[in-house]
Amino acid sequence: MFSKNLKTAIKTAALCSSMVVGVAQAASTASIISQPPGNGWYTYGTTFSQLIPKATNDEYKIKLIPRGGGMTNPVVVNQEKADFGFATSNAAVWARDGLTDIYKGRTNKELRMVLDNVQQAYTITVARKAWVEQTGNDTWEKIINADKVIIAMKPTGSQVPIIADYVFKSLGTDFNTLKEQGKIVQMGSGQASQMMRDNAIDVYIDNVPAMHPNLTEMTLTSDVTYIPYPQKTLDELAKVGLPTGTMPAKTYDGQSEDYVNPVSATVFLTNSKVSDDVVYNVTKALVENQDDIKKAHSPLKFWHPETIGSQEELVELHPGAAKYYREQGWIK
Template sequence: MKNLRNTALATILAAVPMSAWAQDATIRIISQDPGTGWYAYGSAVGEIIDRSEGEFNLNADVLPRGGGMVNPLAVGQGSADIGFATANAALWARDGIGEEFEGRSAENLRTLVGGLQAAYTTITARRAYVERTGLTTFDDMVNAENPPRFVLKPTGSQVPILADHMFEALGTSLEEMRDRGAINQISTAQIAQMMRDGTADVYIENAPLGQATMQELALTTDVVLVPMSDNVLDHMVEVGVPRIALPEGSYPKMDGDYASSNTPTILIVSTDLDDDVAYQITAAMVEARDQLAESFPPLAGWDPQAGAQPDQSVLELHPGAARYYRERGWIE
């Protein structure tokens, strides 16, 4: 699997040479495959860049490939000028953390726009399992002599990496839990069925509100959200995954807010991006905020001012973006 991912990454990184910054410039946006949210967002951002006003005549080219763990390296190595990424993956790429990024850190990554879309880490258990075992918290489940059957997405998703950090906070790891027979990694399409038929007990996910599997589970299976301790949530902050509250009512039968971790979608660039180009794109994005929110309900919660703050930008801001935010009085 890792060799396949590396081959795909090599193809992306070799795809296009670095653009030269002139008065006319093409901005390459790496998003994800057609049919995904990031691809749709990329097309909309491309149109915003095409219409942007300023010193540069910018034209956007949306690259219909990539993904959360690929895009940071594509931007860092110059095969794209802008990329969609989760803030934590961008941080891991910048610092060379984890097998995906070890030995090829992208120290030149910077944030252009932060906090575009929240993605919540959730732990969902079958109510029957909780009532039968009396295990009501994530910590209790992980530390139990007979842990539940956890189900999560396959390697290649960032969910296993997040889960590994969550287990690490409790003195174990994904690998150790796998050795105990407690981990089943399977395609998202099969997870809801496994929870319904009782072949899985607990589902670890990281996704925006309205994600299909979570919605299906909430509507078709008697499940509860399992709380994480401050120990787990604070550890996630340390690895670049800030805390957030999943609001009450986000899913049927949800009782109160749910303390969670957030992997916000951000727009990343490298330090090679011209400061004035970055300024022009940032201004255009902020000014198009209402248009984006109207076109894409998951982006309705994007607050550009909040997105400029360290907890949502996570990486250092690109100097051109920082200049725009400073002029707005949003940062010092």
């Protein structure tokens, strides 16, 4: 009798053990590549990595990779070295199609969209107001053809020189030509503010979100004119992942009107091979807890996932994300 009961107990224990193992195995771990600590995407990724397990009752664990950046993350995700990653909309398109010298024809066709337009960065061109009034160079066409002009932007390695090159090419020239003519200088945005105040530069182009501290400083400490983009430039940049958007009036000092410009959006990408269930549940967790995300990160207060169907699809939606959006009635 004792032996029989012992055997029964052993079987019961084994069954319970297998059930525990089964529960443990049910938890799925996914990875997110962000940026090094101290950068915006790292802080967003930290919040995502804490929120997703909580929202899914620990069904999904998240490993945050504290490396990467706007240009490298699409490649890492495409190569399945991370399940998800932050990127800019334009870098996602450049990487997918093998555009620019960075990707040099190496396509990344497995990229899929999860979240679009999480945060907008505006392509802003400002010029010293006194210089514009003195020379009459108040359009991009006049600026690139000016005999004497100093156009400042961030160093190579940033996406800004690439965006600027697309602007220049839409107007019949390019970055290298203007650089050889001595019309381009490159520096950090903080340094540019001082040089604008010192009249050492005439024009500055950058790609930044609202409330960016360096551009705020520049526009507060220098009288500037906002240089408009020709329609042909807007059309050309829209083809390479920079759709036309509007920066509302008074976003920055001296900006009395809405500013139409090529917009670079922060997007959240995955790989086509990540399962539909994982992407569906990650999408659901993030969208349905967006209030918590926005409370933690004020720059994301303009993220409106319900507008997904009204925006141009720059990168194909992952079927798991599309399923969730379709259930909400946001896409067909």
